[in-house]
Amino acid sequence: xxxxxxxxxxxxxxxxxxxxxxxxxxxxxxxxxxxxxxxxxxxxxxxxxxxxxxxxxxxxxxxxxxxxxxxxxxxxxxxxxxxxxxxxxxxxxxxxxxxxxxxxxxxxxxxxxxxxxxx
Amino acid sequence: xxxxxxxxxxxxxxxxxxxxxxxxxxxxxxxxxxxxxxxxxxxxxxxxxxxxxxxxxxxxxxxxxxxxxxxxxxxxxxxxxxxxxxxxxxxxxxxxxxxxxxxxxxx
Numbered sequence: 001x002x003x004x005x006x007x008x009x010x011x012x013x014x015x016x017x018x019x020x021x022x023x024x025x026x027x028x029x030x031x032x033x034x035x036x037x038x039x040x041x042x043x044x045x046x047x048x049x050x051x052x053x054x055x056x057x058x059x060x061x062x063x064x065x066x067x068x069x070x071x072x073x074x075x076x077x078x079x080x081x082x083x084x085x086x087x088x089x090x091x092x093x094x095x096x097x098x099x100x101x102x103x104x105x106x107x108x109x110x111x112x113x114x115x116x117x118x119x
Numbered sequence: 120x121x122x123x124x125x126x127x128x129x130x131x132x133x134x135x136x137x138x139x140x141x142x143x144x145x146x147x148x149x150x151x152x153x154x155x156x157x158x159x160x161x162x163x164x165x166x167x168x169x170x171x172x173x174x175x176x177x178x179x180x181x182x183x184x185x186x187x188x189x190x191x192x193x194x195x196x197x198x199x200x201x202x203x204x205x206x207x208x209x210x211x212x213x214x215x216x217x218x219x220x221x222x223x224x225x226x
Contacts, residue, residue, distance in 0.1 A: 046206065049208075051214070060213040060214065063214065064214075096162055103151065105168055105208065111161075112162050
């Protein structure tokens, strides 16, 4: 059964870079049927799609994040990663990694990890 | 970007009630829409894909309808385990966009 698990620091200082990794188990990230992305949710608020990556490295990002976000894939480790630079308190959220099917609609989520931006 | 307007933002209902939640897209998205349920402290779970196809394992009291710009999620008879937040997600074009969510609470 496919599982996704986020990992990374739970606390990041303002103006620094938030870095998270999603480890995929029970399936291959190289499978061309799927797309791999990040979604976040500020505490008590709604969901925001941040962007994603295909196994071949092609990416799409949410323009709302401007040029602050980078998503990459490491097929050798069956992982994909998120970097968000110049963070502020507004970036405090639960960050989910997620698999998208061919549509591409999200069909499987990680458990989520809370990242707090604070000095 | 395609904007998804979801209504209501919250509702109170009783066990056994029929409940409907609507998402409106700012432009036509064919049937490129999914519905998700999120319980407190948990990741969302997909209920519906393709606007009206029921995800495997999801109870048949959940149904989706609509195409183009207006979509509805209906719970035919609300059960205690259905009290949660619900979100629509359009995948017609990047960036994917969610509706603002609907919190279904116990009356």
